[in-house]
Amino acid sequence: MYEHDVIVVGAGGAGLRAAIAADEEGADVALVTKLHPVRSHTGAAEGGINASLRDGDSWDLHAYDTMKGSDYLGDAPAIDTFAKTAPEEVIQLEHWGMPFSREDDGRVSQRPFGGMSFPRTTYAGAETGHHLLHTMYEQAVKRGIEVYDEWYVTNLAVTDHDDPEDRECHGCVAYDIKSGKIEGFRATGGVVLATGGLGQAFDHTTNAVANTGDGCAMAYRAGVPMEDMEMIQFHPTTLPSTGVLISEGVRGEGGILYNDEEERFMFEYGYANNDGELASRDVVSRAELTEVNEGRGIEDEYVDLDMRHLGEERILDRLENILHLAEDFEGVDGLDEPMPVKPGQHYAMGGVECDENGETCIDGLYAAGETACVSLHGANRLGGNALPELLVFGARAGYHAAGRDMKTAEIQTGLSAKSEAGDVEPPVTPGAIDSGSEDVAADGAAVEPTGVIENAVERERERVETLLEEDGINHAEVRADVQETMTQNVNVFRKEEGLKTALRDLREAREAYEDVAVSDPSRTYNTDLIHTIETRNILDVAEAITLGALAREEFRGAHWRAEHQERKDDEWIKHTMLAWNDGTPELYYKPVILEGDEETYEPKERSY
Numbered sequence: 385m386y387e388h389d390v391i392v393v394g395a396g397g398a399g400l401r402a403a404i405a406a407d408e409e410g411a412d413v414a415l416v417t418k419l420h421p422v423r424s425h426t427g428a429a430e431g432g433i434n435a436s437l438r439d440g441d442s443w444d445l446h447a448y449d450t451m452k453g454s455d456y457l458g459d460a461p462a463i464d465t466f467a468k469t470a471p472e473e474v475i476q477l478e479h480w481g482m483p484f485s486r487e488d489d490g491r492v493s494q495r496p497f498g499g500m501s502f503p504r505t506t507y508a509g510a511e512t513g514h515h516l517l518h519t520m521y522e523q524a525v526k527r528g529i530e531v532y533d534e535w536y537v538t539n540l541a542v543t544d545h546d547d548p549e550d551r552e553c554h555g556c557v558a559y560d561i562k563s564g565k566i567e568g569f570r571a572t573g574g575v576v577l578a579t580g581g582l583g584q585a586f587d588h589t590t591n592a593v594a595n596t597g598d599g600c601a602m603a604y605r606a607g608v609p610m611e612d613m614e615m616i617q618f619h620p621t622t623l624p625s626t627g628v629l630i631s632e633g634v635r636g637e638g639g640i641l642y643n644d645e646e647e648r649f650m651f652e653y654g655y656a657n658n659d660g661e662l663a664s665r666d667v668v669s670r671a672e673l674t675e676v677n678e679g680r681g682i683e684d685e686y687v688d689l690d691m692r693h694l695g696e697e698r699i700l701d702r703l704e705n706i707l708h709l710a711e712d713f714e715g716v717d718g719l720d721e722p723m724p725v726k727p728g729q730h731y732a733m734g735g736v737e738c739d740e741n742g743e744t745c746i747d748g749l750y751a752a753g754e755t756a757c758v759s760l761h762g763a764n765r766l767g768g769n770a771l772p773e774l775l776v777f778g779a780r781a782g783y784h785a786a787g788r789d790m791k792t793a794e795i796q797t798g799l800s801a802k803s804e805a806g807d808v809e810p811p812v813t814p815g816a817i818d819s820g821s822e823d824v825a826a827d828g829a830a831v832e833p834t835g836v837i838e839n840a841v842e843r844e845r846e847r848v849e850t851l852l853e854e855d856g857i858n859h860a861e862v863r864a865d866v867q868e869t870m871t872q873n874v875n876v877f878r879k880e881e882g883l884k885t886a887l888r889d890l891r892e893a894r895e896a897y898e899d900v901a902v903s904d905p906s907r908t909y910n911t912d913l914i915h916t917i918e919t920r921n922i923l924d925v926a927e928a929i930t931l932g933a934l935a936r937e938e939f940r941g942a943h944w945r946a947e948h949q950e951r952k953d954d955e956w957i958k959h960t961m962l963a964w965n966d967g968t969p970e971l972y973y974k975p976v977i978l979e980g981d982e983e984t985y986e987p988k989e990r991s992y
């Protein structure tokens with residue numbers, strides 16, 4: 385068994401920032417990650433990082449834009465903390481050597497991004513995430529932070545108290561991808577989950593194949609509620625054949641969207657008369673699909689994004705990477721022709737419920753980054769707000785796990801924050817089929833840390849043995865079915881019948897998963913085994929997304945419902961929460977906090 389004060393699971397932007405913070409606090413910290421840190425998906429971020437740095441801008445303007453962008457589903461304590469702290473985090477990055485793009489006078493450049501009232505997006509060309517990841521990895525190396533890379537964390541080591549709020553997390557279990565060894569990791573201070581996104585629940589996504597929602601699924605099964613899982617962002621500019629992202633930076637620099645009739649449809653059809661292409665992402669994605677559905681799409685599938693008028697010099701200076709992506713994946717030269725784009729799954733606004741200190745309702749368990757839901761983005765994330773979130777809340781989770789006294793959180797977590805029971809009626813029973821395989825210590829009242837970890841390791845060894853030794857179907861069939869139904873039925877436009885179809889399909893997929901097995905018996909780099917375990921995680925998060933989508937009977941932000949065409953503020957300014965409760969998801973609601981430090985945010989109509 386390995387032992388550290390703080391274990392950070394995941395070494396993308398959030399994990400690295402958490403680890404550096406825990407190290408600054410004097411803790412012995414380790415990163416456990418299934419990928420080498422610089423292969424984490426943060427490296428794919430292109431467009432930029434928002435922070436109010438200039439005269440004329442201020443944290444409260446940034447907070448206001450974020451709350452408005454969230455369609456009044458973000459929590460003010462998270463939004464205010466975020467907007468106040470983002471500038472110091474960006475300056476810190478600059479001091480660590482991040483190669484930001486600059487103006488002629490040497491100041492860090494900032495460009496406009498969707499839904500922002502001020503051009504506050506700092507960037508490093510169109511490779512911002514790549515540079516951010518490398519800058520922070522250098523800091524981790526410099527500090528001698530231990531990295532267990534190519535270790536896949538399979539479950540958390542959590543006590544088995546009946547009430548999740550009495551449970552404690554003592555560590556986790558991980559599988560060494562290189563050797564097949566399964567080991568326990570004890571964290572005497574805390575475990576920070578920073579495992580990134582869940583895009584692999586869909587088949588057209590900007591997310592990497594590693595983004596399988598592992599952290600969400602592990603926390604969910606251990607008893608931490610999932611918050612606002614229905615809030616999935618579909619990015620309006622992804623390449624049709626692969627889902628590869630074309631950064632919002634293209635529109636930020638002045639790129640224009642056209643339909644098949646060469647109309648600038650964002651204005652022509654009044655989707656966003658003020659901001660046009662730079663309206664927020666949910667608005668632009670719906671506009672594009674409406675164009676396609678009304679017969680004005682190109683090849684009935686996509687629209688065109690044109691940046692030729694920006695000129696070669698500016699494109700090469702600020703968007704060179706985009707030229708390579710369009711050329712490599714679509715065979716299109718962006719200097720000479722428009723690029724084909726359509727909406728694709730991009731980001732999970734919801735996730736592991738935590739407070740503004742990163743703490744979940746389970747003692748010793750924290751979450752940060754895309755896997756977490758501190759409720760910063762609410763129903764719609766503004767472009768450029770995820771990277772500063774990694775920094776601000778990654779650092780806070782790291783400090784707290786390492787023992788720093790933090791201001792008492794205003795955001796409440798766990799079932800004690802429940803304001804109302806939910807009343808969704810799924811067409812099939814959701815949740816675990818084989819509840820014996822749950823992640824909470826199942827055998828007796830083990831509360832002593834090493835006992836909890838040893839039990840968890842033992843359960844994992846048995847699970848892996850079974851997968852390797854028995855015959856059965858390949859997980860890929862199950863995964864493909866899940867991705868297909870999610871893209872078909874839980875996409876930009878959602879209908880009650882489609883959501884119910886998805887739940888039925890997911891139930892069938894769960895039943896099929898009962899028969900999966902891994903045909904490759906090897907212990908070394910057995911990627912089929914890893915993917916098989918990930919597919920179970922994808923199933924759990926896909927079902928949570930769909931249950932949340934069926935429950936929320938209104939149209940807010942990224943969540944559009946055919947039968948409910950308006951935002952219903954009287955009834956729905958509340959978070960949808962799902963608690964696994966030993967295998968049976970329970971739906972309930974908790975109130976959104978609109979009272980901020982300076983003002984109480986008043987829900988207004990969101991027009992761009």
Ligand SMILES: Cc1cc2nc3c(=O)[nH]c(=O)nc-3n(C[C@H](O)[C@H](O)[C@H](O)COP(=O)(O)OP(=O)(O)OC[C@H]3O[C@@H](n4cnc5c(N)ncnc54)[C@H](O)[C@@H]3O)c2cc1C
Binds near residue numbers: 420433598
């Ligand atoms: C193409 C693209 C472009 C984007 N551009 C921008 C942008 O310009 N600006 C912006 O603000 N946001 C952007 N975003 C969003 C933002 O980049 C992500 O939300 C963010 O980088 C996620 O960071 P993370 O640290 O939470 O996760 P990741 O960077 O994905 O890291 C996850 C880590 O967890 C590890 N991990 C996962 N599961 C396990 C497991 N079971 N065991 C062990 N380790 C595990 C992985 O190895 C990895 O190290 C973009 C997103 C995409 C997809």
